[in-house]
Amino acid sequence: MRPRAFTLFVAVLVILDITLHTGLGLGGLAPDLITVAVLLVARRTTAPKVVSLAIVLGLIDGAVAVGNLGGRSLGLGVAALLGTSTRQVVEGEGPLFIVPYLFLGKWLADAVVLLVRPAAGPVHGLWLELVTSVPISAVWSAVAGTVALAIFRITAGRDA
């Protein structure tokens, strides 16, 4: 494993995410590469480090929104915390693991954000989002994250 190359890869994912979402305003069309980055880091480092990263990235990403600043940090932090624990269960990062891992991690992070967000109107809208738009976004992010990881491995070497 090459830590410097992986750090650079994570930085690229974060910058790409903010460029696509905030810079270009693509919204749901762009995958959530920040969550992907946090989940991938969670497989490689300790819980305090990855949770710290998640909080900082959550604050940066959430700063353009009014209110609910800690919501994104909390969602990323919870996903990161659970992500680190998967290392004790599954070793390696084959596609059969990484796709569902990224999917569930992204779904969980979004679910936390939705649950702590102040609601306008009936709660059934929340459940509808959890089973419709959130899974679609999670699938898109999981696929994009898997492809990004594959590209990183090709460019940085198989052991990365």
Add this chain to the structure above:
Amino acid sequence: MLLLAFLLLFGPGSWSRPIRHVVIGTAMRPFIALRGWVTARRAERENLVLVRAQRDSLAAVAAAQAVLAEENARLRGLLSLSERSGPHFRPAQMLHMGSGTAEGTFLLDAGTAEGVVVGSPVFTVGGLVGVVREVYEHTAQAIDWTHPDFRASAMTADGRVYGMVEARRGGFREEDVMLLTGAPFHSDVRPGTRIVTSGRGELFPRGVPIGEVAGIESADTGWRKSYVIRPAVRPEAATQVLVGLVSSGGVDLSVAWELEPAPRDTRSRAPNDSVR
């Protein structure tokens, strides 16, 4: 670290304000500048497409002219609305942030240097869009009416029924509507009735269109009625807006929308137009 997120989430807004200010002024600054640049280029590209379309074929010209006319009408409308609404307002560009957490919020390219203050109303030719929540030197953060914290005191255009307007989330964002709550139980507001800001609390100017009554809310019980409002403006479609300046509260803008000014109500003031 997770405790920090909890504190920012559930603590008072004053805790998170400095963090947002620093992040927007530093890490996010190039991305926000890029967003402004992209929005401006997109507008230019649309114009270029129109010119090419005019050159290519008569049919394309017709279609392009329709879009151009619409754009033109929108800008002319904004200009004339700006003139009619007087010196209390200034035009600004609305920058939608694509991030999922930024739903219901947007940035404006005007700030304290231009006279924008916290609580400044934001509207288009169609009507009310939202309200400013945070102001920096040349930018401002605002919430639109789909945000759960949005509230505005409202009335029917004839001034008969007063209430508060708030967002009602639909299954999908396109289904988001507004509710007029707190209307007297004996009131009978017919579908199609225009709802405008009442100016109570003097945060929003009086007479800015909010929407039209679509029907009575099915969950309505008790002593007061709630009405579903079909919004006059979809925030996602707005790009050019007018933003209120320091002295815009309490101004009656009914005439700007060619509405008959409703008589001022003589009852005691309701709680302010507000954002929680």
